[in-house]
Amino acid sequence: MALLKVEGLGKSYTADKKILKNISFEIKAGELVSIIGPSGAGKSTLLRCINRMVEFNEGKIIFNNQEVGNLNKKELRHLRANIGMVFQHYNLVPRLTVIENVLHGRFGYKTTMQGLLGRYTEKEKAAAFHLLEKMGIHEHAYKRCDQLSGGQQQRVGICRALIQEPKLILCDEPIASLDPNSSKIIMDLLKSISTEMGITCLVNLHQVDVAQYYSDRIIGLNKGEIVFNGNSTELHEDNINRIYGTKTEDLITS
Amino acid sequence: MALLKVEGLGKSYTADKKILKNISFEIKAGELVSIIGPSGAGKSTLLRCINRMVEFNEGKIIFNNQEVGNLNKKELRHLRANIGMVFQHYNLVPRLTVIENVLHGRFGYKTTMQGLLGRYTEKEKAAAFHLLEKMGIHEHAYKRCDQLSGGQQQRVGICRALIQEPKLILCDEPIASLDPNSSKIIMDLLKSISTEMGITCLVNLHQVDVAQYYSDRIIGLNKGEIVFNGNSTELHEDNINRIYGTKTEDLITS
Amino acid sequence: DDVIKMVWYPNESGQDMKSSRDEIGRMVSEATGKEVEHQLTTDYSIAIETLVNNNADLAFTGAQAYVEANKRNDAVRTIAVKTGESGTLDDAMYYSWLAVNKDEQDKFKENGEFSLDKIADTRFSFVSNSSTSGFKVPAASIIDHFSQQDEYADLTEVDLMESGTLFSQVLFGNSHQGSAVNLLSGNADVAAFCDTCVEDYVELADGEENTEGAVYTVKEGAAEPFNTVEGKEFTLMNATPVLNEPFVVNMDVIGQEDFEKVQEVLTSVEFANNEKIFAPEGSDQNALFTKSGDERLLPVEDEWYDPIREMAN
Amino acid sequence: MNEKTMRKSRWQTVIFLLIIITLTYLSSIITSFSFADGLATIPEALGWMTSNLMVTGESLDKLPNILEKLAETTFMSIAATTIAAVVSLFLGVLGSKTTKVNNFLSVFARFIASVSRNIPVVAWSLVLLISFGQNSVTGFLALFVGTVGFLTRAFIESIDEASQSSVEALTATGATYFQIVGKAVIPQCLPQMISWVLFMVETNIRNATLVGILTGTGIGYTFDMYYKMLDYNAVALVTLTIVITVIMVDLISNYVRKVIL
Amino acid sequence: MEATYIKTKKDGRIVIKSGNKGDRVLKGTIVVLSILTVISFFFFNYAGLELGSAIRETAYNLKVMFLQPALSTISLSEAIYQVGVTLSLAFLATVIGAVIAFFLSLMAATNLSPVWLTRIVRVFVAFIRAVPTVLWVLIFAIAAGLGSEAAVLGMLFHSIAYLVKAFSEAFEEIDKGIIEALQSTGAGWWHIVKSGVLPSTFTYLLSWIFLRFEINFGVAVAMGAAAGAGGIGFDLFMASSFYFDMREVGFITYAILIVAFLLEVISTRMKKRYFPASSN
Numbered sequence A, B: 001m002a003l004l005k006v007e008g009l010g011k012s013y014t015a016d017k018k019i020l021k022n023i024s025f026e027i028k029a030g031e032l033v034s035i036i037g038p039s040g041a042g043k044s045t046l047l048r049c050i051n052r053m054v055e056f057n058e059g060k061i062i063f064n065n066q067e068v069g070n071l072n073k074k075e076l077r078h079l080r081a082n083i084g085m086v087f088q089h090y091n092l093v094p095r096l097t098v099i100e101n102v103l104h105g106r107f108g109y110k111t112t113m114q115g116l117l118g119r120y121t122e123k124e125k126a127a128a129f130h131l132l133e134k135m136g137i138h139e140h141a142y143k144r145c146d147q148l149s150g151g152q153q154q155r156v157g158i159c160r161a162l163i164q165e166p167k168l169i170l171c172d173e174p175i176a177s178l179d180p181n182s183s184k185i186i187m188d189l190l191k192s193i194s195t196e197m198g199i200t201c202l203v204n205l206h207q208v209d210v211a212q213y214y215s216d217r218i219i220g221l222n223k224g225e226i227v228f229n230g231n232s233t234e235l236h237e238d239n240i241n242r243i244y245g246t247k248t249e250d251l252i253t254s
Numbered sequence C: 001d002d003v004i005k006m007v008w009y010p011n012e013s014g015q016d017m018k019s020s021r022d023e024i025g026r027m028v029s030e031a032t033g034k035e036v037e038h039q040l041t042t043d044y045s046i047a048i049e050t051l052v053n054n055n056a057d058l059a060f061t062g063a064q065a066y067v068e069a070n071k072r073n074d075a076v077r078t079i080a081v082k083t084g085e086s087g088t089l090d091d092a093m094y095y096s097w098l099a100v101n102k103d104e105q106d107k108f109k110e111n112g113e114f115s116l117d118k119i120a121d122t123r124f125s126f127v128s129n130s131s132t133s134g135f136k137v138p139a140a141s142i143i144d145h146f147s148q149q150d151e152y153a154d155l156t157e158v159d160l161m162e163s164g165t166l167f168s169q170v171l172f173g174n175s176h177q178g179s180a181v182n183l184l185s186g187n188a189d190v191a192a193f194c195d196t197c198v199e200d201y202v203e204l205a206d207g208e209e210n211t212e213g214a215v216y217t218v219k220e221g222a223a224e225p226f227n228t229v230e231g232k233e234f235t236l237m238n239a240t241p242v243l244n245e246p247f248v249v250n251m252d253v254i255g256q257e258d259f260e261k262v263q264e265v266l267t268s269v270e271f272a273n274n275e276k277i278f279a280p281e282g283s284d285q286n287a288l289f290t291k292s293g294d295e296r297l298l299p300v301e302d303e304w305y306d307p308i309r310e311m312a313n
Numbered sequence D: 001m002n003e004k005t006m007r008k009s010r011w012q013t014v015i016f017l018l019i020i021i022t023l024t025y026l027s028s029i030i031t032s033f034s035f036a037d038g039l040a041t042i043p044e045a046l047g048w049m050t051s052n053l054m055v056t057g058e059s060l061d062k063l064p065n066i067l068e069k070l071a072e073t074t075f076m077s078i079a080a081t082t083i084a085a086v087v088s089l090f091l092g093v094l095g096s097k098t099t100k101v102n103n104f105l106s107v108f109a110r111f112i113a114s115v116s117r118n119i120p121v122v123a124w125s126l127v128l129l130i131s132f133g134q135n136s137v138t139g140f141l142a143l144f145v146g147t148v149g150f151l152t153r154a155f156i157e158s159i160d161e162a163s164q165s166s167v168e169a170l171t172a173t174g175a176t177y178f179q180i181v182g183k184a185v186i187p188q189c190l191p192q193m194i195s196w197v198l199f200m201v202e203t204n205i206r207n208a209t210l211v212g213i214l215t216g217t218g219i220g221y222t223f224d225m226y227y228k229m230l231d232y233n234a235v236a237l238v239t240l241t242i243v244i245t246v247i248m249v250d251l252i253s254n255y256v257r258k259v260i261l
Numbered sequence E: 001m002e003a004t005y006i007k008t009k010k011d012g013r014i015v016i017k018s019g020n021k022g023d024r025v026l027k028g029t030i031v032v033l034s035i036l037t038v039i040s041f042f043f044f045n046y047a048g049l050e051l052g053s054a055i056r057e058t059a060y061n062l063k064v065m066f067l068q069p070a071l072s073t074i075s076l077s078e079a080i081y082q083v084g085v086t087l088s089l090a091f092l093a094t095v096i097g098a099v100i101a102f103f104l105s106l107m108a109a110t111n112l113s114p115v116w117l118t119r120i121v122r123v124f125v126a127f128i129r130a131v132p133t134v135l136w137v138l139i140f141a142i143a144a145g146l147g148s149e150a151a152v153l154g155m156l157f158h159s160i161a162y163l164v165k166a167f168s169e170a171f172e173e174i175d176k177g178i179i180e181a182l183q184s185t186g187a188g189w190w191h192i193v194k195s196g197v198l199p200s201t202f203t204y205l206l207s208w209i210f211l212r213f214e215i216n217f218g219v220a221v222a223m224g225a226a227a228g229a230g231g232i233g234f235d236l237f238m239a240s241s242f243y244f245d246m247r248e249v250g251f252i253t254y255a256i257l258i259v260a261f262l263l264e265v266i267s268t269r270m271k272k273r274y275f276p277a278s279s280n
């Protein structure tokens, strides 16, 4: 049974231009799937439709047997609590400590009052520390986020997503702002999240080689349409050209 | 004859800690030399001593047969006009156009009045355009700098340094804020500047692989001391460990 | 409620009047058995509106302010007024002066007599546009005089407040002393102010008090702001009697019972003999009033102020 | 940082809040202020406003005169702000960390700014009024002084914030001090500065009411005149014209700000 | 190829300015302001102005004020107490204003509230700002009677309006991503305000509050006196308008200056120490 099922998804911000056209795919639990495609192809939009950060116009998204499009406000919060999200620019609250930022991931499970008072259970705090340790940044737990390097901040972002205990993590270009070194660390972490923790990861990427190396499956998007959907080993130069409409060399750098 | 000669250079910001200790090296005209070393090793400080953005305490720096330490105010301006500088964060004036930013490189040759009135000769303007074209960003000449991507901004920074008609360009981590793609473009440009235009480049770098790939020679700095100075082909794992005090794998990624 | 709120105008709000204020408060408090709360403000309109809008019981106002307040709320009524030296209401008045510098007085004369015609196009200093003797009274006589000429037929009070209509420049001294200093320091050619307000600083040099042509000199060693104009002399071109300022109450707030009690104490002999309120003549003590004869407070009815009321219209 | 210091910062927040609450309490005691009483009067205040502060046909007769004074005030505010901006530009450049010539001048500039900002405009008006008399120049000077204080501080902050990196870059090209200030610092901070200047024009028109009352000039004088005559209809009209002017200036400056920033 | 991107003027000189709208509006604004400034000097009413003597007199008065300060009508302890009253008035108006402004500005920030609500709040606030403070004080003095309520409420209105503008602009500058990230965890609106908006803008809010406190102190000097709440402004007014006692005016000015300086020092210290903009 698929964890996530997208059927005939269509989205347009303005009446005159369709950003996503008839997108359909399925993702099984525990898979790491990459979405690649040129800038403006609609990768971010697609990701955001899944947790309804963006409202879509056509089609259906079924996550965990729930139809995403029909949820009311409360159910939507619940859905989002079940889906973690990781951003290119980490989107942490810079003035707060690492541990506080991680704990923000628990908001989806809290009433307004609990959240306002900053009441986290000891169990939650311990879990947060455990995650930080797993990501190798527990020693920075009490530092302010803006004192961390990019790669460290992204790991905090991942912790924040993981503490939600999500079934799915959406990553919108998680390594685009990172140096190669940190990129590797982050991708390795995402990989282990999907294989070891069994959490599904859907990752937008710009680097074809990274996508090929890490993903189980790759979805290629061009102008809002899926032009490739298959195992990463099946992605060859002609497919890449279909996706990007250019030659590969220009895109990959050492 | 060496273009730049550093002899027994010592520098401390505070009385209790020496940042640079007895640094000596020579650089020939047209070389591309990288300085590598861990954070806080003193790379930036060393670079800044050369054009006296930072005053040094001990030793001598001889640039183009002039002793840098003894210059008066006017001579110092002249020295700086002869040495271009490129920064990690580009340090452009964000609200001005690309072409204006490039032309700022001519201030060293102008009287205060000429500079204030913004009097640039037609020749200078034409030269600026020529450089922008060479860097492939002439189509953005009239755009505001803050509308450009990081890589493009760094190319403007390089143009600003080049229009000084310098004998030496100092680059302080020119690619640390850039994505791999843009990094490659910038490093290729620096390489061609040194080989084709014969301008000496002294570059601070964090990435050992990049340094090895591009430089003629590498200077390794650790805690303010030179621990390696040789051809990039001579840089092996043991040297790298001496420089960084860690194993290489962690540092180099695909 | 059991508090009597008494509003004081800026003129009486200074520290030098504090002992008088406190004494009046004490006496009213004893008579009524209620606490008296003094309210001081630097803003004239706020003072009036406080009384009019039932936020105060008692006030000591100018005649003009009383008329305004009574017009806006007829619960505002007079309770007592200070008499003249005679101890009756007959001379319960002071004077609004129009003065010019002595050296320049001839410019304002026609055939040896002072003429209001001559003040057109001069620099004129009032006290403030809310002052009875420093604005309302002189303005009324000026308008009265000029509106008979075609050129100035529609002259209004507002015109007098603005430079360039009747006067080449209009100044406001913001106090009687200020207005007088405007004249003496040469910033104004003609000034309006009242006699009692400057009596500490000037003395009669020639002529009869409060009459046209009387000359006054600034005393040697006069206090600020007169210290810069010591020895200067000015001549009255006009002196108009103005009815004394009343104590007033808001009947809706104070109530008939307290009204009577307060009136009794204000008009009592002890009140008139209290040196903290009526300073004996010649003493250097500051008080609300000075006593040179049989001055005291007497009850007064609203109609007594009709002359002022008529003048305003 | 460890857990202890984090706890400490929690405590700091609590203590900070406690201090604020205590100070609020003390303040209300000193001034015998009761917030509840205050709140209770708001309906009455609105009632009074609607019954008294109404523009009537009669008061409209006064409009030409009011507009003339308003124009005087607007011009006065603009002139005071613009000239103050020029002075503040110099003080700002001297006072900023990145562009200071030396420490003495920097402290001096900041000191001037602080003094002129902190002496209340009331005090300035009164002092100036005594010597300059009732005319536009008095109002102009009173506004000018306060504006210099405020703008200098704002300019110093803009310069500090914006220009560190480009100053460094231009120094490295061998540019002179004036070239750096004129070609890197000012172009970079100019939009921010103009934005502050526009803000001050608006503020000054509003302040001109107070200054006008104190110095007897411009719309403030007109306001005060009708106000003291208890002619609230005219007061309402004056206020309305001020409101419209301020909102217009605000709209214009918002537009300009949007385009230039 | 060559020269296609180069713009030249008619005389063949190469253009280096972008000449975009922002630049033109900027230049236009400066030109218009300068012209208006020049014009305004013709509009001024110079009645009774004698520059020479005026400057001399001002200098003299300033000298008396600042070099011979003295108290005559009030005692030192009274002066200190009155400064305390003024400070308290300013403090109350600022604190209450800040609290109310915080909630209103959440409603006025376009990234936190629906557009219609932000419009309503903004128009309301713009109106309040434009009405002179004296008038607010008068209105409340009439409604509440003379006293601190009138003074504080009168000042409160402006404080709120000023802070709402400042706060909502600060909120709008928050990185959109932070809000998005919190939304995506399933956080509710109040969670986002408390954990995303407030920590990110706290120092700015605080700076604005401090700035407003300084302004309110100045306003309280004038308004406390008018509203019958007393304070040092009352003595200042009396000293200058009724007694013309420049020495006392000087002393009071010193008192005000010292307090204002202290406020400034305390606020910068506190900001640096407890609420650093960047980490240390």
Ligand SMILES: Nc1ncnc2c1ncn2[C@@H]1O[C@H](COP(=O)(O)OP(=O)(O)OP(=O)(O)O)[C@@H](O)[C@H]1O
Pocket (backbone or CB within 6 Å): A013, A014, A019, A037, A038, A039, A040, A041, A042, A043, A044, A045, A046
């Ligand atoms: N909020 C929005 N309103 C209108 N159009 C939008 C909005 N967000 C994105 N778009 C448009 O939708 C298209 C797809 O954008 P999207 O951000 O999904 O692309 P992407 O594949 O993520 O590109 P990139 O690699 O640059 O992030 C673009 O043309 C973009 O301009």
Ligand SMILES: Nc1ncnc2c1ncn2[C@@H]1O[C@H](COP(=O)(O)OP(=O)(O)OP(=O)(O)O)[C@@H](O)[C@H]1O
Pocket (backbone or CB within 6 Å): B013, B014, B019, B037, B038, B039, B040, B041, B042, B043, B044, B045, B046
């Ligand atoms: N202006 C300064 N005043 C005092 N100490 C300084 C100053 N600038 C740098 N330092 C100190 O000098 C040392 C070397 O700094 P430098 O910036 O030269 O190192 P770096 O090798 O460039 O490091 P990075 O790779 O992080 O840029 C550091 O310990 C730093 O704290």
Ligand SMILES: [Mg+2]
Pocket (backbone or CB within 6 Å): A043, A044, A045, A172
């Ligand atoms: Mg995207």
Ligand SMILES: [Mg+2]
Pocket (backbone or CB within 6 Å): B043, B044, B045, B172
């Ligand atoms: Mg460095």
